[in-house]
Amino acid sequence: MESQATQKPADIHDLEAKFQRLSFANLGEGPHRDILTRAIRNVLSTDIAEITLAQIVDGLPLSEVERDAYTGSGYLCGDHPLHKTHKQLCPGALEKARQLYADFDVDSLQISSKLLHEYKISSPGSRAFQTRLIELAAVSIHQIAVQLYKLGTSFHKDDGIATWEPQKDHFLFWHYNPDGAPPTLFQHRQYRYYDQYPDGVADGVGYWAESRIFGGVVLFDRREPGSADDVDPEAVYLHPERKFSTYRIYRLLDSQKRKLSQFLLSEAPLPGTSPLPIFGDKNNRWRVDPEEPVETTGIYRDLWERKPLGKDDPDLRLRDVIDTIDYPAEDDLRQAQERAAIRRERNWLEECNRQ
Known part of the structure; x- marks a missing residue:
């Protein structure tokens, strides 16, 4: 099953409206705020979140993480200095990351005003509430990654690893990086449109981080109800970028969404109960072509996240x-x-x- 229904391209005013963000504090006090704060804490407590955010604080992805891409070998050539010198985190990076998000002020998060409103009016326990909670958790983790990147804590500011370029005969590097060293080595290849992101390159890092942690960039069905038979505003999709995984967008099974919701809602998750990261397989039959424009498929989180193929x-x-x-x-x-x-x-x- 696939979702490729045509949708009218968004009006520019709709796009601008999605840039309107509010502080987390606008949730006010109450169960909605408590539940979301706990959900963010639960995600941050996972091993995958800890190692992912520590890499941002460190300033470079680990060699094995850069190679864990759809190509099967990453997007840098084999003799890139990253693969020779960064097989482990720099001493102190993990501890610094732990301290930074232990002291993190959730009120510093900037969330779409529309998303905050939809979450506030949804009833706990409803499908809509669970979907918006998942979206807010993904957006929050994305924003935390953005803020960590902006702190400029990199342990590698002066070693030239991030800006290194090989000779022109290194086909792999120049094939994937025709303009030279990328602005950041934290990259999900289909989310590198820095010129149109609200936070530029930092948003690219945010997409990389949420993809590593959740198993893919977290997307939703934005089509108008009734515009197609398969529209489901409560569906959740992932857009992965890993070795041995699909490059296509896939819809979470009800069982996968339920496990994720239960984890986010848990007051004290037991060790080993986290479903993150989530990996799709042949049972995730509902697929979407990332080659098609987001206005056509209607499956996206923000209209600016991807461009159609040239x-x-x-x-x-x-x-x-x-x-x-x-x-x-x-x-x-x-x-x-x-x-x-x-x-x-x-x-x-x-x-x-x-x-």
Whole structure:
């Protein structure tokens, strides 16, 4: 099953409205604030959150984490100094990270005014409440990563690792980084549109962090109710970037969403009960093509998070090899390739009209 319904492109005023953010303090006192504060604390208590945020404080991803990408080998060449010198956190990085978010003031978080309102009016225990709690937890972790990055605590400011560039014959590096060393090595390859993010490069780091912690960037069904048969405003999606995982967006199963909600709501999670990070598999049949514009699929969190493929960008849907990780069934591949063919024909017609 796939969700690719067409939706009218967002008006610029809608896009601007989504930039309007309020302090966490606007939740006021009460159960909604208490539950969300506890949910954030529960996520921060996990091993994956601790090691992920410690890398931001350190200033560089670990070598094994950079290699843990959809390509199977990362986006840097094998002799990049990161892989030679950063196999472990720098001494003191983990302790510094623990102290920073132990002292973290949740009221410093900046949240979409619309999201805060939807959360405040939802009834605890309802599907809408659980969905908005998951969204707020993801946004909060994203914002914490943004703030940690902005602190500029990097232990590697003067060693040149982050800005290193190889000779031009290093195909892998220059293939994935044609403009040279990327602004940050904390990167989810499909969330690097820094020029349109409210917090620029720091938001790119935020997407990387939430993807590592949750198992993917956390997305939602933003389509108008009734605009398609499969619209579900309470559905939760993940957009991963890991080795042995799909590059496509997939919808969480009800069981996966339930386990995540229970973990967030838990007053004292037992060791080993965290479902994070969540990994999709062949049972997550509901897929979305990241090649399609977010205005077309309607599956996104913020309209500015991704851009559609450029006309010269490779379209992975046109590969000859049938990959059951990306396409659990042949129908999935056939439908995706049909959409890719439509895109290719549209680009060809536009090119002909320009000549």
